[in-house]
Amino acid sequence: MRVLDVGCGKGELSARTADWGMRVTGVDFSLSAIAAARDAHSGRGGLLDFHLYDVTATRSFVPAPEPVDLVVCRLSFEFVDSPRFMVHLGRWLKPGGVLHITSAIADRMPYGVAHRGIAIARLAELRDAWKHVTVYRLHDNLVGIALRG
Ligand SMILES: C[S@@+](CC[C@H](N)C(=O)[O-])C[C@H]1O[C@@H](n2cnc3c(N)ncnc32)[C@H](O)[C@@H]1O
Incomplete structure (x- = not known):
């Protein structure tokens, strides 16, 4: 199974996912x-790599993820x-592929940091746009959102 970790930061989730046997690219x-992710996880072998990539860019000088x-x-x-x-996501996800989001719910966050969460209205839009949607609570204000189709 191939996985793309978008906004991978220091690559902790990428590395954990590769430990489960998946082929992971963190961008x-x-x-x-990216330097910190490579530094921290360079010894893990062929299932994991990290690339500098702006997932919202119109154009990129480096190849798009597979x-x-x-x-x-x-x-x-x-x-x-x-x-x-x-638009990019539509190309990066194979047919039947899944987008998984881990996020706080913005509406339950203190004023000033709500941009770090996903708004309930946006969640409703995602529910309308994807055929299969599962939302589950992780802890506190954090939810997992699995979208397919
Ligand atoms: C809050 S950090 C989360 C890091 C990591 N996913 C984690 O859970 O520890 C958000 C990350 O998204 C990255 N990011 C934000 N916009 C991005 C973009 N347009 N393209 C690629 N990465 C982006 C930031 O550089 C940052 O590393």
Whole structure:
């Protein structure tokens, strides 16, 4: 199974997912995050790699990610959610593939940090746009959202 970890940061989720036997590419537009991810997880062998990549860019000088079965956005969807990302996503996800989002619910967050969560209205839009939607509570205000189709 191939996985794309969008906004992978220091690559913790990418590495954990590779430990489960999946082939994972972590992408982030932060040079320091990619450097830290490579540094932290370089010894793990062929199932894991990290690339500098802006997932909302109109054009990129580096190759786009290969199509994958699963795209994960842990605490990053709220930053990359844009029409451009959705267009890219359509190409990166294989037919039947899943987008998994881990996010806080913005409406339950304190004023001033709500941009770090996904709004309930946006969640409703995603429910309308995807055929299969599962939302489950992780802990506190954090939810997992699995979207397919
Ligand atoms: C809150 S951090 C989450 C990092 C990681 N997913 C985690 O759970 O630890 C959000 C990450 O998204 C990345 N990011 C934001 N916008 C991005 C974009 N357009 N393209 C790629 N990465 C982006 C940031 O650089 C940052 O590393």
